[in-house]
Amino acid sequence: MIGRIYWIALNTVIEFVRDRSVTGFLFIGILFILGGAVVADLSFVEKQKMYIDTGLGAIFIVSVFITLLAGTNVIDRELREKQALCALAKPIPRAAWMAGKFAGYLFTLGAVIFLLTSFFFFYIKLQVGLWIPMIFVGGLFIYLEMIVLSSYILLFSMITSQYMSLFFALLVLIIGHMIDDLKIYWASGSEAARFITHALFYVLPNMKTYLATPIVNGNIPVPSNYVIALLCSTTLYVLIAGILAGLLLNRKELA
Amino acid sequence: MNGLNLEVGSGEIYGFLGPNGAGKTTTIKILMGFLKSTSGKALLFGENASHWKVRERVGFLPENPNIYPYLTGRQALYIIGKYFSMPRKRILKRIEELSAELGMERELSLPIRQHSRGMAQRIGLAQALINEPDLILLDEPMNGLDPIGRKMFREAILRQRDAGRTVFFSSHILSDIEMICTRIGLLNRGRIILEQPMSEILNRPDGKSLEEIFMEKVSETI
Numbered sequence: 001m002i003g004r005i006y007w008i009a010l011n012t013v014i015e016f017v018r019d020r021s022v023t024g025f026l027f028i029g030i031l032f033i034l035g036g037a038v039v040a041d042l043s044f045v046e047k048q049k050m051y052i053d054t055g056l057g058a059i060f061i062v063s064v065f066i067t068l069l070a071g072t073n074v075i076d077r078e079l080r081e082k083q084a085l086c087a088l089a090k091p092i093p094r095a096a097w098m099a100g101k102f103a104g105y106l107f108t109l110g111a112v113i114f115l116l117t118s119f120f121f122f123y124i125k126l127q128v129g130l131w132i133p134m135i136f137v138g139g140l141f142i143y144l145e146m147i148v149l150s151s152y153i154l155l156f157s158m159i160t161s162q163y164m165s166l167f168f169a170l171l172v173l174i175i176g177h178m179i180d181d182l183k184i185y186w187a188s189g190s191e192a193a194r195f196i197t198h199a200l201f202y203v204l205p206n207m208k209t210y211l212a213t214p215i216v217n218g219n220i221p222v223p224s225n226y227v228i229a230l231l232c233s234t235t236l237y238v239l240i241a242g243i244l245a246g247l248l249l250n251r252k253e254l255a
Numbered sequence: 256m257n258g259l260n261l262e263v264g265s266g267e268i269y270g271f272l273g274p275n276g277a278g279k280t281t282t283i284k285i286l287m288g289f290l291k292s293t294s295g296k297a298l299l300f301g302e303n304a305s306h307w308k309v310r311e312r313v314g315f316l317p318e319n320p321n322i323y324p325y326l327t328g329r330q331a332l333y334i335i336g337k338y339f340s341m342p343r344k345r346i347l348k349r350i351e352e353l354s355a356e357l358g359m360e361r362e363l364s365l366p367i368r369q370h371s372r373g374m375a376q377r378i379g380l381a382q383a384l385i386n387e388p389d390l391i392l393l394d395e396p397m398n399g400l401d402p403i404g405r406k407m408f409r410e411a412i413l414r415q416r417d418a419g420r421t422v423f424f425s426s427h428i429l430s431d432i433e434m435i436c437t438r439i440g441l442l443n444r445g446r447i448i449l450e451q452p453m454s455e456i457l458n459r460p461d462g463k464s465l466e467e468i469f470m471e472k473v474s475e476t477i
Binding site for chain 2: 003004007008010011014015018019081082083085086087088089090091092093094253254255
């Protein structure tokens, strides 16, 4: 079965590459990073900080776009356009098909983030004359955050339409970055408001934990147990979302 | 579907007829495990049709097949062969055999999104036959094909029968059904209203054609 999942994943990667929208995003990301020079030139002090802010910001924005647009499409479009019927008519369980599609998508997303991060790594050396390997930690954190967001998208795409998945994913991303603020609200407000804020706090991921810009800017060493904890929590999100999505897909009528 | 009772024997070419909305595609989708019946059983080779393992022995061509548009025909067939865990050599051999059998040299090297309707249908049939299945389910395979394409399809289906395989296909095109089927089932409003060997239909004492029988039976059940 692993072999079949591998071929589904490989096929997904090929489709993404040939579709050109992902390569288009890669190109836009490079332009954004180059554009950071303009912003950095406007700053007389902390030029390096400006480069890092704009560069990591560019990688983050492009990753969010790919996650929202390609992530909501990866399963949903194949089901909607009945392309999935061809693969699911083969001896492949639906959950394995979904795992292959998701793995292919995550690989593509990871490759784009890695390429952008590498470009940024060399570009910043060229501009400020410093090697900053912490940039790769920043790239890793952005990737992990996008994996968590993608897990939610995978789940949403099983229960609602592509556009609603995109909308809900955007909400997860925004609320996920403001999740600490929820604590302020649950101390006050009505009983119902407290219940909702509590529920959101425990159900939604805390996206702030993946924020790498201050770490990269301050060149602060990241404790290995922090990275391990982030990897474990990301894996947990993927597993839970994957299992639930697999169960929902098994029950889905492919009309 | 409504009380549908259907059994297809090994080595048959079973034509599944019916007007639009009769339930032909729904039946095929239940057999492929895409849809779940609210009651009753669907079995393939005596096993639950919705179980993925049973599809090792099945080839399926959906109506209007939509196969990976960015791959060439050869790449798509190779990957589909891998879905059956077929070894590389066997896949390549099968692609060559199918290419010769279905006349699709051009289709193999062109991306599928550039294929015409007939070319896409040929690749669709090739992907259904790549694993040399014991049972082939074809949903409206002749739709939109020109006479040459239909002839090619008929010949391909007859070759499958000669190789001892079972073919179950739905179609509106009665002349094709008359030419190749060993038995037909006429479906209307989710029920089988006529099931007969083709030889009996062709040799009826009243001399009625399949089209006349089709019109008569369908109008009786409206």
